[in-house]
Amino acid sequence: MEYADAINTVTFAAAVCLTRELQLERSETLAQSAAEAVSRTFCACVTDGEDAAEHRFSAIHRELIEEVIARVGFAETQSPEEHLHV
Numbered sequence: 001m002e003y004a005d006a007i008n009t010v011t012f013a014a015a016v017c018l019t020r021e022l023q024l025e026r027s028e029t030l031a032q033s034a035a036e037a038v039s040r041t042f043c044a045c046v047t048d049g050e051d052a053a054e055h056r057f058s059a060i061h062r063e064l065i066e067e068v069i070a071r072v073g074f075a076e077t078q079s080p081e082e083h084l085h086v
Helices: 007-025 030-041 044-054 058-074 078-083
Strands: none
Touching: 007 030, 007 058, 030 058, 044 058
16 A cells, blocks of 8 residues: 555544544643554554664654544634534
8 A cells, every 4th residue: 555545534534533533531731632643543654664674653753643643633723613624
């Protein structure tokens, strides 16, 4: 699977929803919730190989987490009907 196939609006929306759910269920930071959501929603082909090569969260992994955090922030400014389009 190519990055372009695995990184898309559907996967981002799922990661945003999961991040928000985790925030309601747990008392952890937004960054921690977003990191878990990224790990659970994005294909391992996007993150795991690069993470292993860099021996830490790779640049792409960090960027995905940052984008999910930004989209969560954006979603919080939208009406409930608009959340479907984040």
